[in-house]
């Protein structure tokens with residue numbers, strides 16, 4: 001039975017959708033004017049791009065929410081199309097901004113202020129449908145992976161918590177020690193109780209003699225009690241005042257409220273209804289088509305035949321000959337009758353004839369009158385073109401047409417549709433009928449074409465006594481022959497080294513070899529960080545700000561997660577085949593790689609030099625390994641190919657200790673692999689490195705298309721990191737723990753350090769003792785002092801290295817006043 005949904009909720013999501021579509025429509029209307037005009041002022045261009053970007057992000061956030069919650073299956077199809085379009089457009093705009101500002105990080109604080117938006121509203125969510133639609137497949141794959149690992153004796157739990165084996169005697173001894181300690185503790189407790197009992201008895205004996213005045217005793221007790229009571233009262237008042245002033249959070253601030261729990265429940269319920277409606281819709285698509293075939297199929301066939309016969313006769317009446325029947329490849333009779341009545345077709349024939357005559361006359365006149373362009377005129381136009389080139393112009397978008405189509409469909413079908421009957425928001429059968437009627441017509445048309453082609457042949461034979469020209473037939477046949485040859489050639493080039501093996505067996509082999517690994521379950525939202533509030537201000541005074549952790553998170557969503565999650569986006573958006581995450585140890589590079597896999601359900605291949613050392617030896621072995629990895633990655637896409645410590649592949653000089661590992665095995669192959677990755681292969685190569693400076697710069701940067709510097713956390717990020725990591729590990733934040741101070745003095749330490757320290761301090765025992773002894777900052781500070789922070793020099797070396805990368809170089813040039821804008825760059829490329 002379908003769970004019941006409230007109509008209010010349905011109405012709310014519908015309203016949200018209508019509002020978002022209107023906002024999108026308004027934005028799409030503005031696009032052509034703003035984006036096509038050539039511009040010179042870089043600040044103005046960036047502001048325009050950024051405003052569009054932010055507005056599209058807002059639309060995307062709403063649309064994603066609506067798509068996740070709306071239960072009407074036909075509306076969801078349209079929303080999905082628009083959603084993919086908006087994602088693609090955001091990526092295109094991001095690409096434009098990168099080319100314009102020559103940096104991966106952009107700061108919008110001033111625009112956010114103008115638009116009255118909070119920084120959190122700029123956060124780019126990950127569409128929930130990425131995982132929801134593949135949940136079954138992902139679960140199935142996880143099961144298979146776990147099974148293979150278990151069969152081959154590689155226990156994943158052991159990888160996370162390594163267990164050391166121990167001799168039997170030692171184990172018995174350990175258990176005995178623990179048991180004796182337990183008995184000792186018990187006996188000590190028992191002895192303490194006896195001692196206290198005796199002590200109290202003694203005391204009461206001696207005191208009983210002393211206390212004779214009961215009034216004085218009562219007064220003493222009252223004094224103590226009143227003092228204690230007043231202390232408590234004052235403390236409470238002070239606490240209330242702090243809450244009133246907004247200095248302290250109210251009680252239950254961090255508790256999940258009942259409303260949120262209720263909202264989550266409703267979300268789940270709506271998802272159930274969504275699935276049920278989707279199923280009903282899919283069934284209806286089949287049943288309605290079958291019904292239509294039975295009821296209207298014959299009529300459609302006769303109508304089509306009549307129409308085509310009429311066309312034969314009218315054509316012969318007007319031109320004197322029967323028309324040629326369009327080939328199957330051209331689309332058959334559909335190209336003549338697509339959305340046209342027979343009257344319109346006849347008018348077309350007459351118009352065509354007239355136009356042909358006119359064209360011939362014009363051509364003759366032009367030839368007689370053609371003036372020659374003077375040299376000066378030519379020069380003038382060239383200069384004009386050059387000037388146009390130097391001005392910035394928006395690159396044409398591949399997603400605008402799809403979005404416009406979606407908006408038009410919305411306006412035609414849904415904008416003013418009366419849905420007062422559709423309380424449950426189930427599918428609309430009339431719309432299915434319309435769609436299926438067209439489908440049925442085109443299917444029947446193929447059969448009718450076959451019949452009518454024969455009929456036309458017979459007619460021509462009977463009336464015109466004409467046969468098809470033998471030369472024509474020969475030509476067509478020859479053409480077909482050529483095509484066949486081309487295909488054969490292509491297949492020879494892409495030789496499959498493992499044609500005789502199934503994907504399952506290759507998958508198993510890669511798991512057993514440790515090349516295909518299980519990704520850890522971490523979401524991108526677990527990557528804690530804060531927004532950088534000073535970006536624009538710093539840039540205005542020519543200081544390049546360090547990117548914030550939220551900026552990094554956004555880039556991972558844009559370059560990694562979106563394209564891997566959506567095939568439509570991957571195919572048309574600016575293609576990112578490889579990504580490099582560079583940063584000091586412990587800043588979360590590995591975590592980000594695992595998060596990409598978790599959020600998209602991608603397979604994770606580990607091609608790190610340490611992992612492939614000694615596996616698949618020799619030239620042929622390596623070729624085989626890469627072939628197997630990319631074959632499985634392609635077939636079970638999306639996939640992430642991770643190369644940890646990727647600088648080793650591009651070592652300037654291989655250290656002696658690592659020579660046996662052959663770290664440079666992949667160096668020559670990586671560029672070739674990248675070349676072979678096509679837009680429909682949802683595979684991303686992700687490299688992580690702690691020491692990019694050890695690599696040869698040019699080949700390194702040629703392989704990694706996008707380079708993201710992952711910074712150590714700034715004060716704001718450290719503040720949230722300490723708070724959240726302590727809480728995640730069972731710690732309780734009280735006023736005794738000065739988090740702000742902790743964040744201030746731990747400047748230079750990374751997330752990895754913070755996680756390590758928190759885990760070391762918050763032992764089970766310490767967590768239990770928190771009620772009596774709240775946590776303090778000193779405990780963490782003492783523990784962190786034994787660790788090495790990221791020193792200024794190390795950070796500088798990362799910055800200096802980045803300044804040598806292609807994008808870094810271009811930006812440095814632009815800042816020092818070299819060739820600035822993308823326009824110039826574009827102009828050069830054109831030349």
Ligand SMILES: Nc1ncnc2c1ncn2[C@@H]1O[C@H](COP(=O)(O)OP(=O)(O)OP(=O)(O)O)[C@@H](O)[C@H]1O
Nearest residue numbers: 526527528585586587588589590591690751752755
């Ligand atoms: N932003 C973050 N929020 C929460 N935890 C984080 C964050 N960044 C990193 N961590 C945690 O810090 C620890 C170290 O992270 P990780 O191993 O991914 O760093 P890394 O940069 O890959 O280090 P290395 O270069 O040494 O391999 C992990 O436990 C990870 O979960």
